[in-house]
Amino acid sequence: MDSRLRGNDECGVAVTIENQDALSEIASAATLAELEAIRVRMLGKSGTITALLKTLGGMTPEQRQAEGPKIHALREAVTQAIADRKATLEGAALEARLATEKLDMSLPVSVGMQGSVHPVAQVMDELAEIFADLGFAVATGPEIEDDWHNFTALNIPETHPARAMHDTFYFPDAEDGRKMLLRTHTSPVQIRTMMTEKPPIRIIAPGRTYRSDSDATHTPMFHQVEGLVIDRGIHMGHLKWTLETFVKAFFERDDIVLRLRPSFFPFTEPSAEVDVGFTWEKGRRVIGGDPTAANGGWMEILGSGMVHSRVIANCGLDPDEWQGFAFGCGIDRLAMLKYGMDDLRAFFDGDLRWLKHYGFAALDVPTLSGGVGA
Numbered sequence: 398m399d400s401r402l403r404g405n406d407e408c409g410v411a412v413t414i415e416n417q418d419a420l421s422e423i424a425s426a427a428t429l430a431e432l433e434a435i436r437v438r439m440l441g442k443s444g445t446i447t448a449l450l451k452t453l454g455g456m457t458p459e460q461r462q463a464e465g466p467k468i469h470a471l472r473e474a475v476t477q478a479i480a481d482r483k484a485t486l487e488g489a490a491l492e493a494r495l496a497t498e499k500l501d502m503s504l505p506v507s508v509g510m511q512g513s514v515h516p517v518a519q520v521m522d523e524l525a526e527i528f529a530d531l532g533f534a535v536a537t538g539p540e541i542e543d544d545w546h547n548f549t550a551l552n553i554p555e556t557h558p559a560r561a562m563h564d565t566f567y568f569p570d571a572e573d574g575r576k577m578l579l580r581t582h583t584s585p586v587q588i589r590t591m592m593t594e595k596p597p598i599r600i601i602a603p604g605r606t607y608r609s610d611s612d613a614t615h616t617p618m619f620h621q622v623e624g625l626v627i628d629r630g631i632h633m634g635h636l637k638w639t640l641e642t643f644v645k646a647f648f649e650r651d652d653i654v655l656r657l658r659p660s661f662f663p664f665t666e667p668s669a670e671v672d673v674g675f676t677w678e679k680g681r682r683v684i685g686g687d688p689t690a691a692n693g694g695w696m697e698i699l700g701s702g703m704v705h706s707r708v709i710a711n712c713g714l715d716p717d718e719w720q721g722f723a724f725g726c727g728i729d730r731l732a733m734l735k736y737g738m739d740d741l742r743a744f745f746d747g748d749l750r751w752l753k754h755y756g757f758a759a760l761d762v763p764t765l766s767g768g769v770g771a
């Protein structure tokens with residue numbers, strides 16, 4: 398490229414630009430403001446290069462063919478040089494700012510009041526994590542239920558004595574006549590999941606439940622976790638393995654034995670209550686160890702069974718094709734057993750001293766022993 402370009406002065410515009418001069422002027426711009434002034438002077442509306450471009454209009458086709466590429470190349474080169482210089486100047490400006498604006502990270506921060514994670518929330522997180530490793534999703538449902546989802550669909554018809562086992566809080570009937578209540582267990586989430594999702598289903602449903610009951614081990618509001626598996630060919634062996642794997646991961650011990658005792662729930666058949674072995678260690682009852690030893694025993698921790706074929710049919714699934722198991726467990730009780738509290742009512746008193754003592758730091762990583770199967 399010629400280092401000197403001269404516009405067509407026959408059409409009245411005479412502009413001469415020394416190519417190298419332009420580029421070195423750009424390269425030596427000391428500030429962004431200076432660079433911007435150069436840009437306006439060369440490429441702005443009445444800039445020198447803009448003027449050169451305008452001369453193309455008055456040229457003969459031959460002249461234009463000869464001059465056009467040069468003028469465009471000049472504009473390209475100047476535009477690029479300005480962009481390069483701009484990047485360099487901006488980088489230098491940032492460097493300079495970083496050098497002066499130092500942040501002293503070693504200064505101690507004043508820590509005000511800090512909250513903590515409630516043991517129930519902590520245990521819910523641990524449950525979700527353990528069951529996620531086994532392929533279970535977390536499902537939720539409403540706490541204000543109708544009696545169809547809470548009872549009828551679960552094979553507890555209106556006159557069934559099992560309804561009396563649950564001290565239910567009722568609301569006035571809904572406008573469409575449905576009997577409304579505070580759910581007495583998390584089992585209605587089974588129903589809602591089976592009605593909206595196609596098997597195979599693997600869920601846990603942790604959440605609040607309500608019964609009119611209050612003493613050292615019962616509060617009117619408490620927490621349960623429901624487990625549900627629906628697939629082809631599911632049997633009690635799957636249930637037992639799942640519960641064993643869960644209990645060992647949750648209590649972080651491998652020497653836990655389970656005992657399944659025949660029981661009754663209207664929504665499972667057969668049904669089993671599940672006991673875990675415990676031993677007294679240093680004056681504390683600890684899950685694990687030999688329940689038949691002198692310092693050992695059994696403790697019931699959950700209800701379970703194979704989902705009743707009538708429940709599966711109530712949800713619109715064919716019980717000849719789909720089987721499954723379910724279990725239900727008190728979360729508060731799990732927390733008491735794992736972290737050593739003995740009065741359930743204190744869980745919900747909101748006493749800051751209790752929360753400080755039993756709460757978990759918000760950034761604590763759940764203390765699972767490497768998860769299931771580790």
Ligand code: PHE
Nearest residue numbers: 582584662700701723724725
């Ligand atoms: N819903 C039962 C209860 O609250 C627990 C349970 C759930 C039992 C699932 C068996 C299967 O008592």
